[in-house]
Amino acid sequence: MVLLLLLLATQGATYFLVASAAESNARAQIEEEIEGATRIFEQLAGERVQELELAVRLLSSDFAFSSTFAKLRENDGPVARATLRSALQNYRTRIGAASFLRLISMDGEPVADTLPPDMAGDLVLDERLLQAADDSHDLEVTTVERIRDTLHLVVIRPLLTPEPSAWIAVGFPLDDKLASDLGGLSDFEVGFVHKGQVVASTEPLKQAESLSRGKPGAAGQAGQLLTVVIGGKRYLGKMAQLSADYSKNTEVLMLRSLEGELAPFQRLQRTLLVLNVLALAASGLGAVFVGRSVTRPVMELAGGVERIERGDFRTRVAVKSRDELGRLASAFNKMVLGLQERDRVRDLLGKVVSPQIAHELVGSRVEVEGELREATILFTDLRGFTAFSETQSPQALLGQLNAYFTEVTGAVESAGGVVDKYIGDAVMAIFGAPVAVSDHADRAVAAALAILQAEESLNQKRIAQGLQPLRTGIGISTGVMVAGNIGSSSRYNYTVIGNDVNLASRLESLTKVTRFKARIVCSDATREALQRLWPLRDLGESEIRGKEHPIRIWAVDFDSSGTSSNTEQEGELHAYGKKD
C-alpha cells in the first residue's frame, strides 16, 4: 500500500513536471511566434500608414486643388468656401479610406472641413503639431486624434503651390474594419487601445472593452508579452506602438488565442495523462504480484511455525522457488525434520538425552517392540543420603542433588551410556541398549570410574563450601535382558527389564559391606564381558538376595590419583582380570 502511494506520488510528480515543461515549452514557442508575428503586424500597420500618407502626398501637390485654393485666396466668400469644401469631399471620395479632410491656414485656422459642423468642433489640432510638421524634412506629421468614440490616424501635410500655403489634415478611422483587416492578414485579434480602453477591435476583443475599461494601463506595457483572459479564454500577445509620430496614448493590442496555440500540447498532455495512468496501473499490479510472491510464502512459513508450536511435526512447507524464500522454506523443512527426530527420541526414551546420543539412537535401527539384548546395567546410590537429606532444606537438597546428578549423567553419557532413570538419590544407566555395542561392559566400568572421579572433584568444592562430602556406591551387572518400550498406550518409556537389572542394584548394596572395601562392585558376568584391562579385585562368592546360588563378585578399585591407567599394576590387573 505504501509502495503504491509512493508510486502514485512519483508518477504524479513526473506527470506534472513533464506537463508543465510541455506547457512552458509551448508558451516559449508561442512567444517566439508572436515576436515574429508582431514584427509582421507592425510592418503591415506601418505600410497601412504609409499608404495613407501617400494619398495625402498626392493631394498635397495637386494642381487643381491648389488653383481652387488660390481662387479662394483671391476672392474669399461663401461660394469659394463651399467650392473648397466640395473639392475636399471630392478628394475624400478619391482616397476612399479617409474619414475626413480639413484644410488649415498656415496660421492654424480651419479653412474648410468635410466633418459636419457639429463634429468639427470636436477635432482641435494642436498648433504644435503644425509646427512639428513644418520642422520635419518632409513637412509631414502623423498623429492619432479621438473624435467622440472613434480614433483617427491623422496625416498632416502642407498644400504646396509649390510653396507651403496651407495645411491639409486627412483622417483615417482606426475602426473595427481596420482591426479586422489587420487581424485577418496577421492572424491576430487586433484592438486599438486608447488610454487603456479598447476603442475598436476584432469581434472576440469586443468583450475586452468592458474588461479593461476603468482600468487604464491594465493591459500592460508596450513591447511586453502579456496574457489576458477575455470571455474565459486566455490570449497571449503584445501591445505595439502605432507608427504615428504622435500616438497620443494609443496602442495596438495584438492577441492570439492561447487555447488554440496550446491545443497540440494539450493533446500531448492528455496522452501523457493516459500513459501515466496506465503505468500506474501496471506498477500497481506489479506491486501486488511482488507483494504476493513474498507475502504468501512468508505467511505459509508462519503457519508452519504455528503448527509446529502445536506439536505437529509432520508439517512441511512447499519449496517453490530457488530464491531466499525458497532457501528459507528448505531450511525450515530441515529444522522440522530435526525437531521431529528429537521428538521421536524423546518418545522412545522418555528422557532428555544428549544430541550426539539422540543422533546415534535415531540413526541406528532401534527395536522398540522389545528384544533380548546383552547389556550392562550400572546402578549408583549415595551413602547416607537419607540422614543427609534430613539436615537440608528441600531447595538446598534439590540443588545439591541436581549438581550431583549432572556429574553422574555427564560421566555416563561420556562413556556412551544412557541414563534410564533417577530413583531418589539413585541412578540407573544402561550400556548396550538401545544401541547395541560390543564393549558395553568396558563402557560401564569406565563410566563408574568417571563417576567417582567426578564425585572427587565435586567433594572438594563441597568441602570448600563447608558441606559434607558425598560417597557413592556403584553396582554393575551384565546379562541378557528384555529391552523395549514399556508403559501404557498413552505414555511409555524405553527401558530394560531382567534379573541382571535387579542384580546391579543388589551389587551396589554390597559396597556397604565394610570388609570388601569396594566402591564399585561388578558381577562375574561383567568381568567376563570386559575386553580391556581394569583394576579388578576378586571378592569371592557372595550370597545375593533373590539368587538361588551365591555368585562370584569383583571389586573395581578406584584410586583417586591414578585409576586404571597405572602401568605398575598392569600385571596384577591382568591377573585379576580375564585370565582368572
Added chain:
Amino acid sequence: MKITSSNSVRVSSSSLGAVVAACIGWLSTAFAMDLRVAVKDQNGQPVENAVVWVAPSARHSNPVGREIVQKNRQFIPEVTIVPVNSTVTFPNRDTVQHHVYSFSPAKTFDFPLYIGESPGTVKLDKPGVVTLGCNIHDWMAAYIVVLDTDFYARTDAMGVATIAGLPSGAANVQVWHPRLRGSPVRVFVNIDSATTATEVGLRLRPAFRRTPPDTEGGIYP
C-alpha cells in the same frame, strides 16, 4: 478669418516720393552710408541667397526684362530680383513640355504645356515674392522678388549682404529667403555711421523638396 499667403509680401510704395526727390541734391552727402546685414538661421548658421532690401525708397531702377529658363527640369536661376514693372519670360530649353504657373498674390499666371520660347511675357506690376511652379514637375520651384526699391543685396556664402549708399536715419530693413516661413522679416535699423552692421535671424524650413531624378526615366534610363 484672414487668408495669408506665406510667401507674398506687400511692399508699400512711398507717397513721399516727390518730396524725397526734391531733397536729393541737398542730401547728396548723406547717401554715402553702408548697411552690412549678417543673416543667420535658427541654428546660428550663415544663410546664403537671402535677399535683403530697404523699402520703401524713392530710388529705384528702371524696369528690366529677365528670363527664367527651364533647363534639365529646373528653373534657372532659382531666385531673381527685379524692380516693379519689370517683365519676365520663361523659355523652355528642355525636351519635355512644362506648365509654368504662379498662385502668388503678387502675380498669378498660368502657361500650360509648352516647349521652346515663352508663350508670353509676365509684367510684374506689384512688389512681392512670386513663386513659380511647374504642374508637371513637383520639385521645380523658382522665386521672383519684385522690389520697389533700389537698395537691395543678396547674401554671400558667409551670409552677409551689404547695401551701399543709404541715407542716414531709420531704415525699414526686410529679409527674405526661399525657405523662410511666412512673410519677410522686418527690422528697423538706425543708419548713423559709414558702415552700420546688423544681424538678422531667420527661421527656415528644412530643405523639403525632393531632388529631381537624374534622368527622365527614373531608375530605367
